[in-house]
Amino acid sequence: MNDKRLDNNPTDEKLTVECLRLISDGSGVGYLNGIATFVPGLLPGEIGEVEVYEAKKKWQRARLLRVIKRSPERIAAPCSVFEECGGCQLQHTTYEETLVWKQRWVEDALSRIGKISVEVKPIHGMASPWCYRNKASLHREPTGKLGYYKGKSKELVHFSECLLLSERMNRWIRLAEEFLTDSFAEIHTLSFRENTKGEGLLLLEGPPTKALSAEDNPEFFEALFKEGVRSVWGTDSEGNLALIWGEERFSQTILDMTFEVSPLSFLQVNSLQTDVLYSHVLDGAALTGEEIVWDLYSGIGTLALALASKAQKVTGIEENPYAVDNAIQNAVNNNAVGHVEFLMGKVESRMTKIDEEPDVVVLDPPRSGMHPAVVQRLLELKPQRIIYVSCDPGTLARDLGVLTQGGYAVESVQPVDMFPWTMHTECCCLLEHA
Numbered sequence: 485m486n487d488k489r490l491d492n493n494p495t496d497e498k499l500t501v502e503c504l505r506l507i508s509d510g511s512g513v514g515y516l517n518g519i520a521t522f523v524p525g526l527l528p529g530e531i532g533e534v535e536v537y538e539a540k541k542k543w544q545r546a547r548l549l550r551v552i553k554r555s556p557e558r559i560a561a562p563c564s565v566f567e568e569c570g571g572c573q574l575q576h577t578t579y580e581e582t583l584v585w586k587q588r589w590v591e592d593a594l595s596r597i598g599k600i601s602v603e604v605k606p607i608h609g610m611a612s613p614w615c616y617r618n619k620a621s622l623h624r625e626p627t628g629k630l631g632y633y634k635g636k637s638k639e640l641v642h643f644s645e646c647l648l649l650s651e652r653m654n655r656w657i658r659l660a661e662e663f664l665t666d667s668f669a670e671i672h673t674l675s676f677r678e679n680t681k682g683e684g685l686l687l688l689e690g691p692p693t694k695a696l697s698a699e700d701n702p703e704f705f706e707a708l709f710k711e712g713v714r715s716v717w718g719t720d721s722e723g724n725l726a727l728i729w730g731e732e733r734f735s736q737t738i739l740d741m742t743f744e745v746s747p748l749s750f751l752q753v754n755s756l757q758t759d760v761l762y763s764h765v766l767d768g769a770a771l772t773g774e775e776i777v778w779d780l781y782s783g784i785g786t787l788a789l790a791l792a793s794k795a796q797k798v799t800g801i802e803e804n805p806y807a808v809d810n811a812i813q814n815a816v817n818n819n820a821v822g823h824v825e826f827l828m829g830k831v832e833s834r835m836t837k838i839d840e841e842p843d844v845v846v847l848d849p850p851r852s853g854m855h856p857a858v859v860q861r862l863l864e865l866k867p868q869r870i871i872y873v874s875c876d877p878g879t880l881a882r883d884l885g886v887l888t889q890g891g892y893a894v895e896s897v898q899p900v901d902m903f904p905w906t907m908h909t910e911c912c913c914l915l916e917h918a
């Protein structure tokens with residue numbers, strides 16, 4: 485059936501489409517003979533010449549060949565590899581316009597998927613939306629060249645400067661390209677992290693062939709140290725995480741608290757906006773000091789510890805053992821021992837074994853949202869307030885739909901732009917039990 489349509493509509497045929505809106509992957513959408521046609525790079529109000537490369541019964545994807553009528557919101561993408569690189573989807577329009585669309589995507593998801601009628605607060609954008617990422621994962625070619633994957637492919641896109649990273653982190657990447665040509669040949673991925681002090685951590689990933697050693701390339705480590713990198717991690721001969729060189733502890737400051745983070749633990753990638761996001765969580769939780777609080781998907785304990793001084797007790801649940809170790813140490817470092825407990829395991833199974841009933845639940849699941857068993861358990865426990873932090877409006881809307889049918893009201897939805905120029909949007913939602 486699909487092939488037949490493609491036969492009737494050969495891929496090299498040039499067609500004209502008018503873009504009506506942006507969908508949540510950043511593509512423009514218009515209609516060709518009543519078929520929804522998704523065109524990355526086309527903006528609302530624009531007319532584009534396109535060619536279809538994938539056709540289904542009800543929708544098709546097309547490649548933009550040229551813009552015939554231009555939107556006043558179109559800008560020249562500041563990044564020279566924007567069109568090839570999969571990292572950003574929205575650099576062809578103004579920052580203000582990207583915020584307008586992110587706001588709409590949240591509103592649409594909540595009403596269409598969740599069937600929720602709520603006024604979404606204006607998105608909290610960034611005053612300066614560049615150089616915000618504190619983490620970069622680069623893939624490596626045998627030549628030593630580093631790059632990002634192009635879209636969902638394994639094709640590498642090289643760049644001289646990524647505008648989402650600090651100048652310092654871009655320099656670390658150049659150093660790695662310069663020095664890692666012959667040594668560490670088996671390394672296929674390099675992940676840098678930078679904290680708010682400008683200190684860095686590097687994780688080298690590859691197959692567990694032999695233990696990595698700083699002796700194999702001392703010039704590289706010296707050069708990194710001069711530029712602020714404080715530790716390099718890799719694997720030992722059994723494939724376990726091992727410090728190759730430098731300081732064991734790497735920490736990040738959030739809301740004036742200090743958190744140790746292992747190379748394999750989750751950390752919010754936008755340091756400035758993390759404070760904004762967490763402030764909304766603290767406001768939503770509205771703690772008086774009496775409450776039993778759960779922090780589900782607690783990572784290195786950032787939210788749990790930010791809440792601890794205002795609660796009777798906070799219990800965090802997290803499946804990543806490195807993150808749980810960090811959280812336990814972070815409780816000691818931030819004088820919260822006795823107020824917090826961190827449990828390791830999957831939220832869906834671990835939460836059924838806790839012998840206490842929470843008044844307030846804060847949760848920040850991965851993009852896939854909550855496991856259905858977690859939603860059901862929350863409906864049984866009926867905490868008075870739930871603060872749901874989400875990086876995916878679609879799964880957020882799905883979960884909120886179930887919670888609202890089970891007796892919760894969505895009191896507020898606050899989008900925060902944690903990922904400028906990309907299609908991603910973070911939200912902090914407050915729910916109250918009736």
Ligand SMILES: C[S@@+](CC[C@H](N)C(=O)[O-])C[C@H]1O[C@@H](n2cnc3c(N)ncnc32)[C@H](O)[C@@H]1O
Nearest residue numbers: 750781782783802803804829830831848849850
């Ligand atoms: C989006 S992060 C949030 C972490 C933390 N709240 C923060 O702001 O840094 C999600 C966390 O959930 C953990 N996770 C993912 N699935 C899980 C599950 N089924 N049970 C427990 N933890 C899970 C991940 O390891 C990660 O640390």
